[in-house]
Amino acid sequence: MEKYAITVAGGGSTFTPGIVLMLLDHQDRFPIRSIKFYDNDPERQEIVAKACEIYLKENAPEIEFSYTTDPEAAFTGIDFVLAHIRVGKYAMREKDEKIPLKYGVVGQETCGPGGLAYGMRSIGGVIEILDYMEKYSPNAWMLNYSNPAAIVAEATRRLRPDSKILNICDMPIDLEEKMASMCGIKSRKEMVVSYYGLNHFGWWSKIYDKDGRDLLPQIRAYVKENGFAQAASETNQHIDQSWRETFTKARDVYALDPETIPNTYLKYYLYPDYVVEHSNPEYTRANEVMDGREKQVFGACRQIIEKGTAKDGGFEADVHASYIVDLACAIAKNTQERFLLIVPNEGAVENFDRTAMVEIPCIVGSNGYERICQGAIPQFQKGLMEQQVSVEKLCVEAWIEGSYQKMWQALTLSKTVPSAGVAKKILDEMIEANKGYWPELN
Numbered sequence: 348m349e350k351y352a353i354t355v356a357g358g359g360s361t362f363t364p365g366i367v368l369m370l371l372d373h374q375d376r377f378p379i380r381s382i383k384f385y386d387n388d389p390e391r392q393e394i395v396a397k398a399c400e401i402y403l404k405e406n407a408p409e410i411e412f413s414y415t416t417d418p419e420a421a422f423t424g425i426d427f428v429l430a431h432i433r434v435g436k437y438a439m440r441e442k443d444e445k446i447p448l449k450y451g452v453v454g455q456e457t458c459g460p461g462g463l464a465y466g467m468r469s470i471g472g473v474i475e476i477l478d479y480m481e482k483y484s485p486n487a488w489m490l491n492y493s494n495p496a497a498i499v500a501e502a503t504r505r506l507r508p509d510s511k512i513l514n515i516c517d518m519p520i521d522l523e524e525k526m527a528s529m530c531g532i533k534s535r536k537e538m539v540v541s542y543y544g545l546n547h548f549g550w551w552s553k554i555y556d557k558d559g560r561d562l563l564p565q566i567r568a569y570v571k572e573n574g575f576a577q578a579a580s581e582t583n584q585h586i587d588q589s590w591r592e593t594f595t596k597a598r599d600v601y602a603l604d605p606e607t608i609p610n611t612y613l614k615y616y617l618y619p620d621y622v623v624e625h626s627n628p629e630y631t632r633a634n635e636v637m638d639g640r641e642k643q644v645f646g647a648c649r650q651i652i653e654k655g656t657a658k659d660g661g662f663e664a665d666v667h668a669s670y671i672v673d674l675a676c677a678i679a680k681n682t683q684e685r686f687l688l689i690v691p692n693e694g695a696v697e698n699f700d701r702t703a704m705v706e707i708p709c710i711v712g713s714n715g716y717e718r719i720c721q722g723a724i725p726q727f728q729k730g731l732m733e734q735q736v737s738v739e740k741l742c743v744e745a746w747i748e749g750s751y752q753k754m755w756q757a758l759t760l761s762k763t764v765p766s767a768g769v770a771k772k773i774l775d776e777m778i779e780a781n782k783g784y785w786p787e788l789n
């Protein structure tokens with residue numbers, strides 16, 4: 348069987364060890380020849396890389412391993428880039444979340460003003476990696492889950508329309524696992540779904556099992572009572588109390604349209620007042636992750652390095668990230684499997700902007716993806732999506748043109764922001780906080 352060469356961009360990510368272990372679990376169907384890590388923070392990356400190097404030597408010595416901050420070394424001779432960078436790292440996520448909260452506005456990683464600030468940092472980073480890949484390995488594919496995926500995807504559509512990038516999000520994966528367990532089904536892979544929306548902003552409209560049996564009535568009944576709370580899934584990422592609250596709140600999000608099943612992220616747009624009331628402006632999700640996942644992962648790495656062995660444990664495979672292997676296999680082996688991807692609409696959602704980056708089911712094979720039409724969507728969802736897609740497009744235009752005006756419009760139009768006045772205050776503070784990360788706005 349052919350073996351593949353992979354570069355993990357954002358080698359210093361908290362998700363890197365979990366993804367490496369997950370890749371090793373799937374060697375039978377996706378054999379790997381080499382793994383390279385690439386990051387622009389050598390110190391951070393080195394900790395993760397040295398520990399993974401030890402793990403790989405002990406568990407998969409046949410895989411060539413290296414890590415670097417040199418783009419040419421990182422992106423030469425590869426088949427896939429798995430991209431999960433966080434431009435500005437957790438220090439900037441914390442600011443994204445805390446600045447809006449000062450003004451009584453939702454403070455969140457990818458939604459509202461925080462997501463816009465993150466978008467203005469990420470666009471350049473993701474485009475840079477895409478360009479390196481295309482320069483040094485023109486046949487390679489980039490599987491991108493760097494956030495904010497909606498804005499990053501719109502930026503690549505505008506700036507690199509022909510590049511080989513697939514933008515994907517893991518939230519629907521986790522929610523579908525939960526829905527499968529609500530129905531007593533072993534795996535989400537036994538479900539066939541229809542879904543439409545933007546990234547972190549979408550709805551399931553049909554869910555069938557393999558025999559074509561309609562699962563929606565059962566899922567609706569569950570979500571009406573519980574949201575997604577208590578439904579099992581394999582992920583160990585979404586288990587903190589704040590995530591549990593989000594899964595519970597999905598009940599109230601669902602109530603707005605009992606025909607469909609909503610993505611959990613809609614709570615930030617539909618219940619922003621509730622979210623702000625339940626946020627601690629001094630201690631946000633960024634703090635939780637810095638005190639939790641980041642400490643845990645880097646602690647485990649340091650221990651492995653100190654002991655010189657990974658045999659005592661410390662790392663855990665990110666089981667639900669196996670969708671990344673599924674996606675790589677779809678391209679490598681032309682499996683024609685179905686995935687929710689973030690792609691240019693082009694009429695797949697009939698009554699919606701053709702140029703919008705929508706999240707919909709697609710069939711993926713070695714020549715890329717084909718969209719599955721979702722038809723016309725209801726007025727409620729269309730209205731919300733028109734507003735949100737405009738926010739995302741204005742942000743990307745602001746980045747391209749260096750336009751203060753468009754960025755102010757983007758914040759003002761966000762459903763999470765009450766007025767142009769508040770938008771301006773948040774924007775001005777974000778500009779200060781993001782010096783060196785954002786393009787200059789005039």
Ligand code: NAD
Pocket residue numbers: 356357358359360361362363385386387388391392431432433434435436437472473491492493494495496515516517518
């Ligand atoms: P992290 O801060 O631990 O890791 C990100 C790494 O990217 C850091 O080591 C940083 O130095 C590096 N980096 C930043 N800018 C870079 C650049 N320009 N070039 C190369 N490397 C750069 O963050 P994390 O919590 O592990 O998350 C990583 C990313 O994955 C984030 O964007 C997060 O939002 C995303 N994510 C997405 C999904 C999804 O469903 N799409 C799920 C989980 C995480």
Ligand code: G6P
Pocket residue numbers: 456457494516517518519584632636
């Ligand atoms: C989900 C989303 C990601 C997001 C992550 C945040 O997985 O799909 O896009 O980055 O949650 O999780 P965290 O644990 O970092 O708050």
Ligand code: MN
Pocket residue numbers: 496516517518547
């Ligand atoms: Mn996501």
